[in-house]
Amino acid sequence: MKKLTISLLLLPLMCALCYNCTDGKVETKIDDSLIENGIHVATGLAYDENFELVRALCTSCHSAKLITQNRATREGWKDMIVWMQKTQKLPDLSTAEPIVLDYLAKHYAPEDIGRRSNLDMESIEWYELSEEE
Amino acid sequence: MKHKRSKNIKSPKKQSPRSLSRRGFISKGTVSTVGFVLGAEMVFAKHFPKGLTPIGLLENDIADDLIGKHKDLIILNDRPVNAEAPPHLLDDNITPRDLFFVRNNGVPPTDINVDTWTLTIEGESAEKTKTYTLKDLKTKFKEHSYQITLECGGNGRSEYNPPAKGNQWSLGAVGCATWTGIRLRDVLEDVGVKDSAVYIGYYGKDTHLSGDADKKTISRGVPISKAMEDESLIAWSMNGEDLPMHNGYPLRLIFGGWPASCSGKWLEKIVIRDKIHDGPKMVGQSYRVPCETVAPGAKVADEDMCIIEEMPVKSLITYPRTGASIKLNQTLSIRGHAWCGSSAVSTTEYSIDFGATWEKCTLTKPANRHAWQHFNAKMKFPKVGYYEVWARATDEAGRSQPMIVPGWNPKGYLNNACHRIAVRVTAS
Numbered sequence: 001m002k003k004l005t006i007s008l009l010l011l012p013l014m015c016a017l018c019y020n021c022t023d024g025k026v027e028t029k030i031d032d033s034l035i036e037n038g039i040h041v042a043t044g045l046a047y048d049e050n051f052e053l054v055r056a057l058c059t060s061c062h063s064a065k066l067i068t069q070n071r072a073t074r075e076g077w078k079d080m081i082v083w084m085q086k087t088q089k090l091p092d093l094s095t096a097e098p099i100v101l102d103y104l105a106k107h108y109a110p111e112d113i114g115r116r117s118n119l120d121m122e123s124i125e126w127y128e129l130s131e132e133e
Numbered sequence: 134m135k136h137k138r139s140k141n142i143k144s145p146k147k148q149s150p151r152s153l154s155r156r157g158f159i160s161k162g163t164v165s166t167v168g169f170v171l172g173a174e175m176v177f178a179k180h181f182p183k184g185l186t187p188i189g190l191l192e193n194d195i196a197d198d199l200i201g202k203h204k205d206l207i208i209l210n211d212r213p214v215n216a217e218a219p220p221h222l223l224d225d226n227i228t229p230r231d232l233f234f235v236r237n238n239g240v241p242p243t244d245i246n247v248d249t250w251t252l253t254i255e256g257e258s259a260e261k262t263k264t265y266t267l268k269d270l271k272t273k274f275k276e277h278s279y280q281i282t283l284e285c286g287g288n289g290r291s292e293y294n295p296p297a298k299g300n301q302w303s304l305g306a307v308g309c310a311t312w313t314g315i316r317l318r319d320v321l322e323d324v325g326v327k328d329s330a331v332y333i334g335y336y337g338k339d340t341h342l343s344g345d346a347d348k349k350t351i352s353r354g355v356p357i358s359k360a361m362e363d364e365s366l367i368a369w370s371m372n373g374e375d376l377p378m379h380n381g382y383p384l385r386l387i388f389g390g391w392p393a394s395c396s397g398k399w400l401e402k403i404v405i406r407d408k409i410h411d412g413p414k415m416v417g418q419s420y421r422v423p424c425e426t427v428a429p430g431a432k433v434a435d436e437d438m439c440i441i442e443e444m445p446v447k448s449l450i451t452y453p454r455t456g457a458s459i460k461l462n463q464t465l466s467i468r469g470h471a472w473c474g475s476s477a478v479s480t481t482e483y484s485i486d487f488g489a490t491w492e493k494c495t496l497t498k499p500a501n502r503h504a505w506q507h508f509n510a511k512m513k514f515p516k517v518g519y520y521e522v523w524a525r526a527t528d529e530a531g532r533s534q535p536m537i538v539p540g541w542n543p544k545g546y547l548n549n550a551c552h553r554i555a556v557r558v559t560a561s
C-alpha cells in the first residue's frame with residue numbers, strides 16, 4: 001500500500017518533469033506505475049522497497065539497462081561504483097551506498113552459467129521452414 | 134543464459150527525435166522534492182555539478198534515438214546507444230546501413246556542418262600540423278572502396294562466466310559494409326611522418342555522457358604499421374551513401390580485423406605519437422586481455438593487461454533463423470559469414486551432432502582483405518528429433534573456433550565460440 005501511495009504521489013511530479021525534459025512535446029510513454037512479475041516495466045528494474053532510491057541515484061547518469069543486463073556480486077557492484085566515482089564523476093553515496101549495494105547484489109547476482117549454456121529453449125520461437133528453391 | 138538476461142531489456146516502445154543535449158538533466162530544485170517524496174535523504178545532491186540535477190524518475194523517457202536504424206535491433210543500452218542485430222538479420226553479404234551495430238561511448242555530435250568540418254593531423258611524430266576540410270580530403274587524395282568487417286571487441290561478452298561488466302553483447306555486434314574514403318597512409322604521408330612514429334590516436338566530436346565538454350569518452354588508435362595498410366581508411370561513405378549518424382557521420386576511421394573501437398567515429402583529429410597512444414580506453418583494462426592467460430574470475434593488475442590487436446576467427450549462421458522446424462525428408466540449407474583478424478578464413482564446417490562429426494561448407498574467397506566470406510551447406514537429418522546446427526571456421530594459420538567459451542578475461546573480450554541454431558525435425 002505504501003508503494004502504491006508513493007507511486008501515486010510521484011505521478012504528478014513526473015508528469016511535470018517529463019514536460020520539462022521534452023520541451024513540451026507529447027510523447028508515448030510506458031505507464032510508470034506498471035509492475036509485472038516484480039519488474040517495474042518502464043525501467044526494467046526489480047521492484048522492491050529500495051527501487052525508487054536506486055532509480056533516482058543510478059538512472060540520472062546512465063540507462064537502467066546498464067544495471068539490468070549486468071550481473072555481479074556485492075563486491076563486484078561496489079567495484080563498479082568506485083569506478084564511476086573515479087572516472088565518471090559519481091559523488092559519494094554516503095548512507096545510500098549500502099542500500100544500493102544490497103539491492104544490486106540481491107536482484108542482479110551472478111549465476112554459474114558454466115563454460116557454455118544450453119540454448120534458451122523458452123526464448124526460441126519455433127516456425128515451419130519450407131525448403132528453399 | 135544470454136537470452137534469459139536479455140528478457141529484462143525492453144526496447145523503447147516508441148522513439149521520437151529530440152535534442153540530445155538536454156538529455157538526463159533538468160533544472161535545479163527537484164532533488165530535494167524527490168528526496169522528500171521518497172523519504173530518502175538525498176545525501177549526494179550537493180555534490181552534483183552546478184546546473185546538472187539528476188532526474189532519475191524518467192527512465193523510459195530518456196532513450197537516445199536510434200535514428201536510421203532497424204526497429205528489430207536489440208538495444209542493450211540507450212544512453213549511450215548500444216545496439217546489435219539478431220543473427221538472422223545479418224544475412225546480406227553487405228550489411229545494410231540500418232542493420233549495422235551501434236557502439237557509442239558518448240553522445241554523438243549534433244548540428245553537423247559538412248562545409249566547416251575539418252580533420253587535423255598533429256602530434257610529436259608529425260612533421261607539421263595540418264588541417265583539411267572534407268572537400269580537401271575528397272579532392273586531394275585518391276578514393277578507395279573496400280568491404281571491411283568491423284566487430285566490437287566485446288561481441289559475445291554475455292557468455293563469460295563469471296560475468297564481465299559492460300554491455301552484454303551476444304552475437305550481432307559485427308557487420309561488413311562497403312566503406313569508401315581515402316587511405317589513412319596517403320594523408321599521413323602528406324603531413325609527413327617522422328621516423329619516431331609508433332602509434333596513431335584519434336579524437337572524435339562525440340561528447341562525454343557527464344556533459345563535461347573537456348572530458349573525452351574514447352580516444353584509441355593503432356600502431357603505425359597498421360595505420361599504413363592499404364585497407365586502413367579515412368571513410369565518409371557506407372554502402373555508397375553518407376555514413377549513418379550513429380556510425381560516425383560525416384567522417385571516421387576504418388581498421389579491419391581489429392576491435393571496432395580502433396575505428397574512431399566523428400573523426401576530427403589524428404595524432405601521430407612517438408609512443409603507444411594513451412587516450413581514454415587505451416589504458417587500464419579497456420580493450421585489453423591478460424598478457425598471460427588467467428583462471429576464470431582472476432583479478433589482473435593493469436600492468437599485466439595487453440592491448441588487443443587482431444580479433445580471432447569467427448563465423449555466424451545467418452540463415453535460417455534459430456527455431457526452424459522441418460520435415461524428415463526435407464533438405465536444410467544453411468548460410469552465413471566467416472571472418473578473422475588477419476589473412477583469410479580457409480574452411481568453414483558444420484555439425485549436426487554437437488561436434489562429433491563435421492562436414493565442410495562451401496566457402497567464398499574474400500572480396501578483399503578484411504572482408505567477411507560467405508559459406509553455405511545443404512544437409513539431411515537421419516531421424517526426427519531436436520538438433521543444433523553448429524558452424525566452425527578455421528583461419529589460414531589453422532586456428533579454429535572453440536565450441537566452448539574461450540579463455541576467460543576480466544573484461545569479457547574476444548568470445549569467438551561457435552555459433553549454433555536450434556532445428557527440429559518432424560515426421561514427413
